[in-house]
Amino acid sequence: MTPAPEPGPRWLTESEQDAWYAWRRMFPLVNAEIARDLNQDSGLSEADYDVLSVLGSTDGHRMRISALAELMRWSRSRLSHQLTRMEQRGVVRREEVASDGRGAEVVLTDSGVTMITEAAPLHVESVRRHLLDALAPDQLRTLAEVGEVLRERLGARRKT
Amino acid sequence: MTPAPEPGPRWLTESEQDAWYAWRRMFPLVNAEIARDLNQDSGLSEADYDVLSVLGSTDGHRMRISALAELMRWSRSRLSHQLTRMEQRGVVRREEVASDGRGAEVVLTDSGVTMITEAAPLHVESVRRHLLDALAPDQLRTLAEVGEVLRERLGARRKT
DNA sequence: ATGTGGTTGTTGATGTGTCATCTATAGAAG
DNA sequence: CTTCTATAGATGACACATCAACAACCACAT
Incomplete structure (x- = not known):
């Protein structure tokens, strides 16, 4: 998927290639499995689940839209579209703020509360099955480390 | 993004949570950066790049459509739509086979060859910048390892 | 030759994400 | 009070992925 015809100035070493390929394949693969489970078990998309789970853990099951977008690191636009769809299905409601x-x-509507409540434990099991239970403790630790490093680096780059 | 209101039967330990959050954030974050670079540097989407780079490394810059789909692990439908868009932009051409x-x-058209040739080295640099150069050798190794473990586990599950 | 089933590739509908743009309001400066 | 800029949120156009359905063709049996 990524070897290219004319090697550039500083091509990838073999171990770099391995890591890069693993990176590209791993996520879509595992995420597709988890998303499939989520959809079969609860009829939700990952986007649905993420929105519901954040709202489900807030006081009053409500949140300011822009705050939600920022917390989830979604664009306002994306969230707005998503909420429109979820509102049509009756799991959330928009309210003006004074x-x-x-x-x-x-x-969250009552229906929304029920949904996330029932979906959460199944989803956790699915995450275990497809990811966590497959990995050794030190591998999990390295994943978390790597996530941290990349997040920091991104933050540093942003300020530039 | 994933704590949920009512703990299920077997909730996540702290280190599991760390790994899971890292997993969920890492990939979209880094990929968005790489995709942005790719688009700015070369005007290509990741899908474009993947198709072009596979074709660019084949003999005669051509491939049977179904073989390409299988190699890339794309559905025929997805590839067909993608090729339609790329054909309209004149970077690939479809030909009947005798x-x-x-x-x-x-x-690949000549224009397509030029594109992938120019895009590839820039893309490699971008991958280095956003991922590879940020990580220590043992972290890269663990990433590759983890990819392997997950791929195997998925394969095993498939047969069930 | 004919029917049957599997394969190749395309298409249209639908759901989703991104981007640019728009409206309405807030808040501060004059 | 007006004007200027920033912010909240919605919207429409487009790129992309998935799914179900489809036409055309192959292979092989009868």
Whole structure:
């Protein structure tokens, strides 16, 4: 998927290639499995689940839309589209907020609360099955480490 | 993104959570950066690049469509749509194949060859910048290892 | 030759993500 | 109060992925 016809100035070593290929394959593969489970078990997409689970763990099952977007690191646009779809299915509701005429909040409906409550334990099991249980403790630790390193590096780059 | 309101039967330990969060964040984050670079440097999407780079490394810059789909682990449908878009931009061309009346091949146009040739080294640099150069050798090794473990486990599960 | 089943590749519908753009409001400066 | 800029959120156009359905063809049996 990534070897290219004319090697550039500084091509990849074999171990770099291995890591890069693993990186490219791993995530789509595992995530597809988890997403498939989630959809079969609970009828939710990953995006649905993420939104529901954040709202489900907030006080009053509600949050300011922009705050939700920032917390999830989603664009406002993406979230707005997603909420429109979820609102049509009746799992969330939008409400205007008094203190700011522009603002709005999302609120979980009862149906939404039920959904996330039932979906969560199944999802956790699925994550175990497809990822966590497959890996040794030191591999899990390295994953977390790597995540940290990459996040920091990205943050540093952002300021530049 | 994944703590949920009502703990299930077997909730995640702290280190499992760390690994799981890292997993969920890492990939979209890094890939978005790489995709952005690719688009700015070369005007290509990741899908474009993947198709071009495979074709670019084949003999005659051509391949049977179904073989390409299988090699890339894409559905025929996905590839067909992608090829339609790429054909409209003139970077690939479809050709009927004599030996099988159903079949077709994709061929890189000259413009396509130029594109992947110019894009490849920049893309490699980008991958280094955002991923490889940030990680220690043993972290890279663990990534490759983890990829291998997960791939095997998935294969085993498939047969069940 | 004819039917049957499997393969190749395309298509249209639908769901989703991104980008640019828009409206409405907030908030500060004059 | 007006004007200017920033922010919240929605929207429409487009790129992309998935799914189900489809036409055309192959292979092989009868």
